[in-house]
Amino acid sequence: MIEGFLQGVRMLVRGFAFWAKRPRVMLLGLIPAAIVFLLVVAALVGLGFGLPSLTDWLTPFADDWVEPWRGLVRGTIGAILLAAAVVLAAVTFTAVTLAVGDPFYEQIWRAVETELGGEVPEHGPGFWRAVGDSLGLIGMGAVIAIGVGIVGLIPLLGAVVGPVLGVVLSGRLLAAELVSRAFAARGLRGTDRRRMFRGRRSSMFGFGVATQLCFMVPLGAVIAMPAAVAGSTMLARAAIDAAASAAPPGAAASAGD
Numbered sequence: 614m615i616e617g618f619l620q621g622v623r624m625l626v627r628g629f630a631f632w633a634k635r636p637r638v639m640l641l642g643l644i645p646a647a648i649v650f651l652l653v654v655a656a657l658v659g660l661g662f663g664l665p666s667l668t669d670w671l672t673p674f675a676d677d678w679v680e681p682w683r684g685l686v687r688g689t690i691g692a693i694l695l696a697a698a699v700v701l702a703a704v705t706f707t708a709v710t711l712a713v714g715d716p717f718y719e720q721i722w723r724a725v726e727t728e729l730g731g732e733v734p735e736h737g738p739g740f741w742r743a744v745g746d747s748l749g750l751i752g753m754g755a756v757i758a759i760g761v762g763i764v765g766l767i768p769l770l771g772a773v774v775g776p777v778l779g780v781v782l783s784g785r786l787l788a789a790e791l792v793s794r795a796f797a798a799r800g801l802r803g804t805d806r807r808r809m810f811r812g813r814r815s816s817m818f819g820f821g822v823a824t825q826l827c828f829m830v831p832l833g834a835v836i837a838m839p840a841a842v843a844g845s846t847m848l849a850r851a852a853i854d855a856a857a858s859a860a861p862p863g864a865a866a867s868a869g870d
Contacts, residue, residue, distance in 0.1 A: 621819025628844025642839030645714025693765035697758040700779035704754025725846040734798040788821030791845035
């Protein structure tokens with residue numbers, strides 16, 4: 614499991630290394646990432662300014678409490694809300710960036726596919742497919758954010774377990790979304806994807822956690838997004854190629870039917 618996790622991390626590193634091979638294509642991936650990043654940061658800053666009023670509104674029962682208990686309770690709830698917002702922001706950033714920047718990221722995906730060799734699908738999954746996947750990703754991100762907020766309410770442990778759980782769950786979700794392009798372009802459905810990643814879940818987990826941690830670094834989301842698209846394509850191709858070599862003759866051709 615550890616080796617698989619590290620293999621997923623190495624896939625992201627290989628994605629960063631793709632800058633040296635196709636810098637112009639990778640540079641295009643910075644444009645939608647930078648635009649969406651600024652919007653997400655603006656939303657988080659707005660939340661930060663409004664957080665004291667929001668926590669006061671959520672805790673009317675503490676109005677008559679004496680300090681430090683009133684400040685402690687409201688500060689804890691504010692921290693939980695902010696942690697949940699950061700988790701949702703990371704997932705939303707990925708979803709919106711992939712939808713808005715679909716033409717740019719399709720060029721990165723195609724460049725990586727060509728570099729890896731083999732048959733490359735003529736058409737990517739398409740803009741509307743990317744929008745649909747992005748909406749689903751945002752919905753799942755909202756569920757994760759709510760879960761992180763609930764876990765954060767656990768005394769003592771919540772402040773530590775909540776953020777860690779957020780990184781783990783959102784990282785896995787990001788990985789599943791990022792690798793979907795290579796599968797969708799080949800017409801492979803959810804059951805086919807799960808079958809191909811059977812025994813490789815730790816690799817996807819490692820890739821997702823590494824990507825999520827990069828996104829949490831200031832400006833890391835902008836810089837890492839093209840690398841994440843490239844690395845996820847390599848990860849997906851590794852699973853697709855392994856399944857194709859292990860499948861009986863003719864099975865690979867009918868997988869997407």
